[in-house]
Amino acid sequence: AQSVTQLGSHVSVSEGALVLLRCNYSSSVPPYLFWYVQYPNQGLQLLLKYTSAATLVKGINGFEAEFKKSETSFHLTKPSAHMSDAAEYFCAVRNTGFQKLVFGTGTRLLVSP
Amino acid sequence: DAGITQSPRHKVTETGTPVTLRCHQTENHRYMYWYRQDPGHGLRLIHYSYGVKDTDKGEVSDGYSVSRSKTEDFLLTLESATSSQTSVYFCAISESHGDFTGELFFGEGSRLTVL
Numbered sequence: 687a688q689s690v691t692q693l694g695s696h697v698s699v700s701e702g703a704l705v706l707l708r709c710n711y712s713s714s715v716p717p718y719l720f721w722y723v724q725y726p727n728q729g730l731q732l733l734l735k736y737t738s739a740a741t742l743v744k745g746i747n748g749f750e751a752e753f754k755k756s757e758t759s760f761h762l763t764k765p766s767a768h769m770s771d772a773a774e775y776f777c778a779v780r781n782t783g784f785q786k787l788v789f790g791t792g793t794r795l796l797v798s799p
Numbered sequence: 800d801a802g803i804t805q806s807p808r809h810k811v812t813e814t815g816t817p818v819t820l821r822c823h824q825t826e827n828h829r830y831m832y833w834y835r836q837d838p839g840h841g842l843r844l845i846h847y848s849y850g851v852k853d854t855d856k857g858e859v860s861d862g863y864s865v866s867r868s869k870t871e872d873f874l875l876t877l878e879s880a881t882s883s884q885t886s887v888y889f890c891a892i893s894e895s896h897g898d899f900t901g902e903l904f905f906g907e908g909s910r911l912t913v914l
Contacts, residue, residue: 785893788858
């Protein structure tokens with residue numbers, strides 16, 4: 687079965703600094719991978735997705751993620767953090783053959799002025 | 800925006816009472832899901848549906864049942880609520896009209912407290 691592991695339940699950065707949120711996947715077949723973002727008191731919304739096309743995926747709000755098969759990783763990055771990026775971020779993998787997603791435990795991003 | 804409405808948004812109940820959460824969509828989408836969100840666990844799938852009267856279990860289905868008698872409504876029932884079911888419950892739908900793409904749209908959540 688497919689799964690994802692997010693390293694670090696909390697990440698703190700200063701405004702303008704690089705954002706790096708880590709996600710490693712476990713899958714016996716080429717995975718479909720996703721990053722979702724959750725702002726306070728809201729549901730999740732899709733940030734970006736990888737579906738075996740380009741390995742570097744660009745999403746909304748300046749975020750991007752790179753699929754690295756050799757490292758089984760799909761880390762999320764943003765060159766310059768903004769205060770509005772403070773939220774919880776979830777990595778997810780589609781279970782092949784099943785119509786559902788499996789989510790990681792989430793990483794809360796804190797941005798300080 | 801996907802039209803998803805969850806009700807109630809907040810509920811406090813006592814152990815042993817039945818609780819039903821409702822998810823209503825206006826998009827006529829095939830796939831609907833119930834997740835629960837708990838600190839340290841992320842989102843875990845409870846049940847999902849791939850059509851009217853077609854449902855299946857997720858990874859944390861014990862103590863929960865679901866029903867989907869109409870395309871637009873997906874009900875989650877706790878037959879006898881326990882304190883371990885205190886959580887935030889999210890409904891999600893998939894815009895897929897054919898193959899599942901993995902893109903989900905979420906409701907705003909229902910916060911349930913079981914005393």
